[in-house]
Amino acid sequence: MAKKVDVVLGLQWGDEGKGKVVDVLTPLYDIIARFQGGPNAGHSLHMGGRSYVLHTVPSGIFRKGVKNIIGNGVVIDPIVFAGELAELGKEVPDIAGRILISKKAHLILPTHRLLDAASESAKGAGKIGSTLKGIGPAYSDKTGRNGLRVGDLLAADFRDRYEALKQKHLALLKQYDFAFELTESENAWFAALEALKKCEIVDSEQYINDSLEGGKAALAEGAQGTMLDMDFGTYPFVTSSNTVCAGACTGLGIAPSRIGAVKGIFKAYCTRVGNGPFPTELLDQTGETIRRIGAEFGATTGRPRRCGWLDMVALKYAVMINGVTELIMTKSDVLNDFDTIKVCTAYEDNGKKLTSFPYEYTSAMRPVYREFKGWRCDLSGAKKYGDLPPELKAYIEYIEKECGAPVRIVSIGPDRDQTIVR
Secondary structure: OOEEEEEEEOOOOOOOOHHHHHHHHHHHEEEEEOOOOOOOEEEEEEEEEEEEOOOOOOOOOOOOEEEEEEOEEEEHHHHHHHHHHHHOOOOOOOOOHEEEEEEEOOOOOOHHHHHHHHHHHHHHOOOOOOOOOOHHHHHHHHHOOOOHHHHHHHOOOOHHHHHHHHHHHHHHHHOOOOOOOOHHHHHHHHHHHHOOOOEEEEEEHHHHHHHOHHHHHHHHEEEOOOOOOOOOOOOOOOOOOOOOOOHHHHHHHHHHHHHEEEEEEEEEEEEEEOOOOOEEEEEOHHHHHHHHHHOOOOOOOOOOOOOOOOOOOHHHHHHHOOOOOEEEEEHHHHOOOEEEEEEEHHHHOEEEOOOOOOOOOOOOOOEEEEEEEOOOOOOOOOHHHHHHOOOHHHHHHHHHHHHOEEEEEEEOOOEEOEEEEO
16 A cells, blocks of 8 residues: 655744654654755754754664655755765765665755855845855756756766856856855865765655555655745745645655645744744843753854744644644753743734734734743653653643644653653
8 A cells, every 4th residue: 555755844943853853753764855945954863972963964864774865845065965975974884875866956056155145245234044055046046947956967968057057157146246266166066976976866756656655654854944934934034945844745746645644843932043033032031041951053054043932823823834733842851940931822013913823924023922830840851741740741732732733742852862752
């Protein structure tokens, strides 16, 4: 009997802990497939006292026998990817044999990164907080039908195709007062292509569908988070791809009817990196305490994350958009020492109370809070749901009721062993 594809994705502004969750879930699957995003992703895994940050490689890479697919919806920077392979190869000697790359995935060129930096610099105070990885310009070329794809590497005239796109980019860069040097990064880029070619380059949509028909189990792994989705996020402060569940269909070539469980991940509080509205942001000692205890610094950029209380309005919106069937709560332990924990249940905007996510989402909206008693205890000894303190259970059960989906996993620490599965 043909299998369905389960989907795991973030329900906030990214950084929800997707890497750890995928690693924990991987033993249940034969295939882990990334369906969108690029090296702006930073999926952190903690095992045996060591930490790893994955930017392009799917989070199932450490599990033997699992195939890791980089889907057509992903944009790949060969330099970042080659560096990742070299670093992870110290732990996973057969790493290239565990990875399949879609022929239809687009390539990030050195000039994409230059365009990204030049454009962001020109925006001045209107910066959106780009990671400057070339993601936006690469997706722009994709939708503009100019892009280079991984499958083009197999063409005899690849160098000519590269040169034609580079010249288009250089013409665009003349609009900006932006100094740059290209030769060094270009040489590194072509050298990195050789590392990429060591992985199997496939028609990934055919591979996945054939695997499902053959009874293989697959998990689609999203990057960033729902509130950064190009269509449904806090536009224009969003990423350049569809981070929602529908993106798994277009980013992997699977039909909507192939989607199985949708596992939505959220933190017990909220964080955001870069610019953009964030009504529950805490610009006080409480926010600083959450940042310090939660080590809230970007895995890709190192930037300090903005921290705030859980926004239930945004979370329920994300659950609706994605059709979430089960929830996963991470970083519960970060709130261990708080007497009171708050949850935003509505916004007040110009005298109106809003309980559904609005088109105009701004930091000027005042959050309406509901308070919960903190659990005030160390969670590290908990092995099952029954071990959790009643205050934390009350918090979880409130979220379940509001979202209409069960919380199946509760993460109580960064390591893969610090995970309670209900």
